[in-house]
Amino acid sequence: MNRTDRLLAMVLELRESRWTRAEELARHFTISVRTVYRDVLALNEAGVPVLSVPGQGYRLMEGYFLPPLHLTQQEAVMLAFGLDAVQGVFDAEYAQAVDTAARKLMASLPEARRQEVEELRGHIRLIGPDENGTPEILRTLRTALLARRAVGFRYHSPQGVSDRRADPHGLVRLNGVWMLAAHDHQRAERRTFRLDRMEAVTLSGTPVQPDLQTFGTDPPEDQRHLRVRLLFPAAAERRVRERPNFHQVTAVQTEAGFEVTLKVRGAADLLPWVLSWGAQATVLEPPELAELVRLEAQAVLDRS
Numbered sequence: 431m432n433r434t435d436r437l438l439a440m441v442l443e444l445r446e447s448r449w450t451r452a453e454e455l456a457r458h459f460t461i462s463v464r465t466v467y468r469d470v471l472a473l474n475e476a477g478v479p480v481l482s483v484p485g486q487g488y489r490l491m492e493g494y495f496l497p498p499l500h501l502t503q504q505e506a507v508m509l510a511f512g513l514d515a516v517q518g519v520f521d522a523e524y525a526q527a528v529d530t531a532a533r534k535l536m537a538s539l540p541e542a543r544r545q546e547v548e549e550l551r552g553h554i555r556l557i558g559p560d561e562n563g564t565p566e567i568l569r570t571l572r573t574a575l576l577a578r579r580a581v582g583f584r585y586h587s588p589q590g591v592s593d594r595r596a597d598p599h600g601l602v603r604l605n606g607v608w609m610l611a612a613h614d615h616q617r618a619e620r621r622t623f624r625l626d627r628m629e630a631v632t633l634s635g636t637p638v639q640p641d642l643q644t645f646g647t648d649p650p651e652d653q654r655h656l657r658v659r660l661l662f663p664a665a666a667e668r669r670v671r672e673r674p675n676f677h678q679v680t681a682v683q684t685e686a687g688f689e690v691t692l693k694v695r696g697a698a699d700l701l702p703w704v705l706s707w708g709a710q711a712t713v714l715e716p717p718e719l720a721e722l723v724r725l726e727a728q729a730v731l732d733r734s
Contacts, residue, residue, distance in 0.1 A: 431459070433469075439530065440469055441478060442537045444490045451487035506547045509535055570631045571610060574598050580615070580634040586627045588702045596621070597638040604676060613639070622676070654693040658700055659714035662688040666710050675703050689714070697722055 431439070436459055443458065444450060452466045459466075470488060473480050479491035513532045536544050574581045575598050585594045596612035599620075603609070608625040654677065662670050667688040671681065677692040677700070694700055697719035704711050704723055713720040 435530075436461075437469055437473060437476075438534070441473065441490070442533050444480060444488055445537055449483065449486040449489050454487070506535070506539055506543055507550050510547055510551055567625050567628055567631050568601070568608060570633060571598055571601060571625070574633050575601070577633070578638040580636040580638060581612075581631055582634055583623075583628045583631040585623060586629070589698060592616075594623075595634065596623070599638075609676070654695050656694050656696060656716065658692040658694060658697070658716065658719060660690045660692070660704065661686060661712040661714055662690065662707070662710055664688055666707075670707075675700070701726065 440455065440459070443455065452463050452470075455461075455466045456463045461469075470480050470482070480488050481491055482488050510532065513528050513535070536547065539547065571581065573579075580595060580597050582593070582595045585592055595615040596610070597615070598610055598612045600611045601608060602611060602622075610623045610625060610628075612621060612623060613619070614621040658677075664683060664687050667683060670688060670690060674681070675690075675692055677694050678690060679693050680689075680691045682689055692700060697716060700719060701722050704713065704719070705726060713723060
């Protein structure tokens, strides 16, 4: 933390109603007591009214606070919950930044508004799923995106394990899963990779090719042309909606049941998801997916 950030953080710390001793501030910011003395002097010289009482410590003069943000209760709550949500899905480095941002937000609110927001936050918790090692991968990919560098990694797809190289273009969190949109060097086309299927991710010295499609676009070679239609019992609609597939296009209730339409490159891309539904999923089209399901089910029976 640089000195400017530390001075602001110290103002937020001293905004509490209690007296805070120099030794406590030194431990909190991992600095020496002499540095605390110099920081408090700098704050006073900048016009921040830091009171000092021997034997008690420091605190801000009553009534002094940062200019309030004119936020409604709903706006302030949504900002606070947004920070909570981000903190739960990023690595420790960004989680610490979120904590600092939350303190700044709360300190800038009027007293009555801050109490309302803190009370609501005390009753609601946003808890993300276990990332299974994803934060370290996320940190490496974030570095690659900022440095515009290619990455190498080992990928565990339903078809097997392979070593890949790709130019990262963006990160997406969909249904609780982080995904990397990238240009795959081997296949020379845009692909999407699940972070929880990646391992041994390394940053390459090769720069991202500037003439490739950027994040948020759909290059022609990346279009998924194979249409898949699945039929589920009407009673299964709620469960299917709770577990949507990344390639899903539509999901509607029909007279025959709950029908889901997807667009994929190949039938094998959907095989694990379809099999996870067991007898509840009926493949309406294409025939090759129905055949893959039949062969996989037969293989399970043969091993039983």
